[in-house]
Amino acid sequence: MSSSIQRAVLFGALSLFTVSSFSEPVITRLYAVRIGDRLNVMVALAGKQGGAMQVWQAYDCKTLRAEALYRNFLDNDGATKGRFYGSEFSHYLAPQPGPNQDPEIIKRICSLPERAVVWEKIQTEDKYGSTALIDIANLKRDGDELQVRVGYDYAAKDFDPPYDAPYALKVENYRFNCKTQLHIPVSAQDIDENGYVTDSLDSADIERRKSSFPLTTLLEKNFIQLCSLADPQHFRALGRFTAATHKPLSTTAMPVLPDLSANPSSVMARFPLSASVQQQAKSIIHPWATPRFRQISWVEKNRSGEVKVRMDVDEQGFIRKLEDYGIWKIQRLSLANDTQLEFAMSIASYPTRLKKLDTTLRYPLHAGQQYKSVLINEDPVKRVSESYQSETCNVYEGGNAHEINPAFSGHYLRVDCLIESDKQPALVSRQAWIDDLKVMVPISAKIGDKPEEQTQLLDVKIWR
Known part of the structure; x- marks a missing residue:
């Protein structure tokens, strides 16, 4: 990543708010996922007193508009100890306008080397309304290591605890060793039907829940096939997949957390x-x-x-x-x-x-x-x-x-x-x-x- 893009991403993250412990910020990790024209970016900043902060923002690379998604505060072990959606603590709030709407900065951020996802279907819709996918646009191979993004598109929208984050798509990111055939879950995101990341797991959080991300027979078969290709982006399975634009709410969907805004009975x-x-x-x-x-x-x-x-x-x-x-x-x-x-x-x-x-x-x-x-x-x-x-x-x-x-x-x-x-x-x-x-x-x-x-x-x- 070029230094100008890094500076733009850092400036966009710090524009959300100022905290003294992050006054001399160091980017420890950056992650991005692009759904169509919407680029979701997470910047992890090291804290002066230990711990870290993850700042999630979304950028519309067509209209050049920035939106704040949420902020994670991590302890010294990398586990989430607090999350804010805007001013709401531990309770999902829809994206808010970002404080920095400078089109030149947004253009630089949108030039990140992250392609819009292109989904290849690897399994038809199951009884839960989920279709398994692999993003072929962002596949990477480095020696024996394969980096692959798996998606599960849902026919209906639902909510995820503990924050009541809405989702229509779940994304899981893996490293797979083509030689040893061992896999490591790296991160996971919930994404709503508008392409916004609404929830995520990584660092110590996903490490503690790695048993929830097993190497299934389906994933193992497709990962091995990807390893056999000279260019993984030539991977083909059951055909290209495009998600529905307007999904119904699941018949069993119910937010776990109450909306108290109007003092309801x-x-x-x-x-x-x-x-x-x-x-x-x-x-x-x-x-x-x-x-x-x-x-x-x-x-x-x-x-x-x-x-x-x-x-x-x-x-x-x-x-x-x-x-x-x-x-x-x-x-x-x-x-x-x-x-x-x-x-x-x-x-x-x-x-x-x-x-x-x-x-x-x-x-x-x-x-x-x-x-x-x-x-x-x-x-x-x-x-x-x-x-x-x-x-x-x-x-x-x-x-x-x-x-x-x-x-x-x-x-x-x-x-x-x-x-x-x-x-x-x-x-x-x-x-x-x-x-x-x-x-x-x-x-x-x-x-x-x-x-x-x-x-x-x-x-x-x-x-x-």
Whole structure:
């Protein structure tokens, strides 16, 4: 690869974002796969403190447009320890416009010596709708070593865990020794119907899963045939293959990770609370703590940053709350934005729910009141207890709710709680009970031995 192309690729990768540990970047590996006019490029950059970062980008070599795909952060062993699709952590997000759209740089990147794939079919469609292929345009032979790209085209689109990456084509890259007939899986990619790489395995990740990439009878036969050819690109099998341009979604396709963006009720509806817990929860809030609003939104600001919050009231009077942290989202089902009934994350395949609640909490709240709660949560799939939490709360006289935020009216009570669990350090929280709305709002929190953080509510909107 020429130095000008290398500089262009490096500049394109670093344009995504700047991190001090990569301020003196060294390219340790580069990989490319071209589907038609779309060139997908991965650049691996060594970190100053160890580890590495892999930056995946796509370039449309016809329109000269750049798009950011995702970033992998690797540990010292080369295993993925974190992935970002745009601002989303561990959850697929469609390609985003790349920060560098300089056509001259994109032209240089598009001049990489990577040809558009040309698929030769080596097996007809199987019962899973997969057609086995070999890319003859990018076959390479160096002495006894054959470098070959195998593809599996799927008749229908589907999603791959753990990131819910969509795919219509799976690509596997191998080294095959023509003398010893030993094979090494080098890397693998998921590619969607638009030619974007959506997921990948290489380095330590594929090494740990190499048993998933065996030398099958089909591959061995075709690799040996390739080795026998003076020019591997003259390889022919069952004919050229062109993928369908518009593929249906598989009838069994279902994203594993929830889309919490619109604060849907469907995620927790799949794993409802037991009838006894539901009835107990209803009896606690009715009639004295039934929310007096349909929806509330605000931004919580503290030293750690800002979190966008939205709360909707369901038909049972429970509050469904969405917390948007940028890199992931959290959804909670609660009583009055206080006692948690269910908990879901955008990077977890299913929620955690309340299995048992012992509490002395009674509404309406009043100054001088103390209540204690013990919550046992469970994994709703395995149906095993997952965590234990105890809460001890004291209610004090407050003041005018307008002091908390101008959007609030009426009176508030101050509620101080000590929350202890088997999963997290102790939390000391201070909240305000807004009586006019029948909802708890945060004032401050102290976790473990960390300093107390005050919470400011911004941009409060109320729909009654």
